[in-house]
Amino acid sequence: MDVKKQYINGKWVLALSGETREIINPFDQEVVALVAEGNEKDAKLAIDAARNAFDQGDWATTSATERGNLVGVIAALIERDKEELAELESLDTGKTVEESRGDMEDIAGVFRYYAELADKDGGEIIDSPVPDTISKVVKEPVGVCGQITPWNYPLLQASWKLAPALAAGNTLIMKPSEITPLTTIKVFELMEEAGLPKGVANLVLGTGATVGEELSTNENVDLISFTGGIETGKRIMRSASSNVKKLALELGGKNPNIIFADADFDTAVDQAMNAVFFHAGQICSAGTRVIVEESIHDAFVEALVARVKKIHLGSGFEEDTQMGPLISQEHLDKVKAYVEDGVKEGAKVAVGGSRPTDPKLQNGFFYLPTVLTECTTDMSVVQHEGFGPVITVERFRDEKEAIRLANDSIYGLAGGVWTKDITKAERCVAKMRMGTVWINDANVYFPHAPWGGFKQSGIGRELGKPGLEEYQETKHVYHNINPEPINWF
Ligand SMILES: NC(=O)c1ccc[n+]([C@@H]2O[C@H](COP(=O)([O-])OP(=O)(O)OC[C@H]3O[C@@H](n4cnc5c(N)ncnc54)[C@H](O)[C@@H]3O)[C@@H](O)[C@H]2O)c1
Numbered sequence: 001m002d003v004k005k006q007y008i009n010g011k012w013v014l015a016l017s018g019e020t021r022e023i024i025n026p027f028d029q030e031v032v033a034l035v036a037e038g039n040e041k042d043a044k045l046a047i048d049a050a051r052n053a054f055d056q057g058d059w060a061t062t063s064a065t066e067r068g069n070l071v072g073v074i075a076a077l078i079e080r081d082k083e084e085l086a087e088l089e090s091l092d093t094g095k096t097v098e099e100s101r102g103d104m105e106d107i108a109g110v111f112r113y114y115a116e117l118a119d120k121d122g123g124e125i126i127d128s129p130v131p132d133t134i135s136k137v138v139k140e141p142v143g144v145c146g147q148i149t150p151w152n153y154p155l156l157q158a159s160w161k162l163a164p165a166l167a168a169g170n171t172l173i174m175k176p177s178e179i180t181p182l183t184t185i186k187v188f189e190l191m192e193e194a195g196l197p198k199g200v201a202n203l204v205l206g207t208g209a210t211v212g213e214e215l216s217t218n219e220n221v222d223l224i225s226f227t228g229g230i231e232t233g234k235r236i237m238r239s240a241s242s243n244v245k246k247l248a249l250e251l252g253g254k255n256p257n258i259i260f261a262d263a264d265f266d267t268a269v270d271q272a273m274n275a276v277f278f279h280a281g282q283i284c285s286a287g288t289r290v291i292v293e294e295s296i297h298d299a300f301v302e303a304l305v306a307r308v309k310k311i312h313l314g315s316g317f318e319e320d321t322q323m324g325p326l327i328s329q330e331h332l333d334k335v336k337a338y339v340e341d342g343v344k345e346g347a348k349v350a351v352g353g354s355r356p357t358d359p360k361l362q363n364g365f366f367y368l369p370t371v372l373t374e375c376t377t378d379m380s381v382v383q384h385e386g387f388g389p390v391i392t393v394e395r396f397r398d399e400k401e402a403i404r405l406a407n408d409s410i411y412g413l414a415g416g417v418w419t420k421d422i423t424k425a426e427r428c429v430a431k432m433r434m435g436t437v438w439i440n441d442a443n444v445y446f447p448h449a450p451w452g453g454f455k456q457s458g459i460g461r462e463l464g465k466p467g468l469e470e471y472q473e474t475k476h477v478y479h480n481i482n483p484e485p486i487n488w489f
């Protein structure tokens with residue numbers, strides 16, 4: 001098997017140490033690729049290349065239109081190779097190819113969006129209060145950006161960082177999750193094919209403890225953009241303080257989904273399932289906390305459980321598969337322990353709560369779609385992000401209680417409200433402390449609207465105009481067109 005390489009200063013290179021890592025398919029643990037395993041030394045080389053490309057190269061001062069055009073070429077190449085990319089993503093993550101195809105459409109859309117946005121903000125003229133002066137505000141790239149991504153949506157999360165950083169004129173070093181690097185490697189091949197100048201975008205493969213730590217501590221990095229778990233995020237925040245790096249953090253969520261009795265019942269049941277069991281619950285914005293109005297609680301649980309029993313588990317490459325495996329044995333062990341803790345605290349397993357018995361699934365990291373009832377906000381299953389196919393169900397008596405329960409969390413990434421009463425929905429939305437709130441829908445995101453968390457779900461926003469602004473510095477230029485001595489001294 002050929003070793004897939006890192007991309008540093010416009011060259012495909014093995015790790016300096018010569019080390020490699022096996023990438024496995026979580027469906028059957030088959031080795032699907034061998035990749036270079038870089039460490040802090042490779043990261044330092046990549047940072048130097050990005051620093052040099054920013055300080056000495058032309059990229060930062062290339063016109064925004066030209067940068068946007070190049071980002072547009074990358075979008076077109078992703079479109080061209082979307083089927084290959086989708087299959088790679090499913091091999092790497094175990095998600096269904098149908099889901100991966102959807103991701104690739106979204107990813108091409110993100111590159112297209114920032115290609116268009118690149119030259120739309122030419123700055124601003126300020127009406128200066130001082131006579132004979134011109135005051136203007138211009139946007140400039142931040143500089144060298146470290147970008148660290150997770151394993152659950154490997155290329156989607158990478159695209160939210162790559163496209164705006166390039167459109168804004170930065171240089172960058174990306175470190176994908178060490179267990180799911182394949183589609184990111186492929187997109188770096190496409191960026192090379194698109195003609196990105198050498199040193200502008202660098203790819204280093206390896207662990208968080210080596211490559212990730214170097215990116216977050218190295219003083220030649222000006223900005224760190226991280227998507228991943230809350231504990232890693234806190235650690236990066238501390239490391240980034242060494243040179244007061246700009247910081248963007250997209251962290252976890254424990255997302256409430258409030259179901260009022262007047263909601264469209266069948267749609268709410270259907271979407272409450274989709275909001276969690278898509279990608280086996282490994283979604284930051286999964287609506288894992290279902291909070292149901294008392295009067296419909298029992299009927300809702302009964303309908304939910306009946307539907308959940310029918311979810312078909314299998315290989316992401318088989319057409320009838322609705323849910324794939326978890327990402328790894330380590331993650332499977334965490335999900336098992338998370339459910340066991342919930343049961344010890346008094347939650348009842350209404351369905352699932354174990355590994356499937358189907359012999360065909362025994363080599364994969366599968367866990368049954370699970371519904372836990374009789375949950376209360378003080379339980380660890382309700383407070384902690386399990387990141388697996390597990391719904392916890394709580395009940396509420398009135399609107400006030402629903403809001404109180406929904407907000408009772410250190411997280412604030414996303415939430416949902418299901419009701420036909422639009423006034424009530426808007427009242428709830430106004431009080432829900434989350435970066436995204438869906439009314440009568442779940443898990444919707446697109447390039448035009450910002451994404452990010454309140455509270456400990458993160459700092460900053462990706463997507464939309466704010467997603468570009470994360471990668472821009474704002475400079476005020478003040479021009480005195482009639483300079484004269486002040487004669488103060
Ligand atoms: N808010 C969002 O938009 C969003 C999107 C996707 C995933 N997530 C979150 O990501 C988490 C799951 O991803 P994960 O398990 O890969 O997270 P993780 O924090 O374990 O790892 C994320 C990335 O950080 C790297 N890393 C680990 N330790 C590091 C360190 N000390 N310094 C620098 N980098 C380090 C990893 O190698 C990986 O590339 C969940 O909490 C999920 O909610 C959030």
Ligand SMILES: C[N+](C)(C)CC=O
Nearest residue numbers: 152153282283284285
């Ligand atoms: C941000 N999103 C929803 C695409 C993936 C979260 O894990």
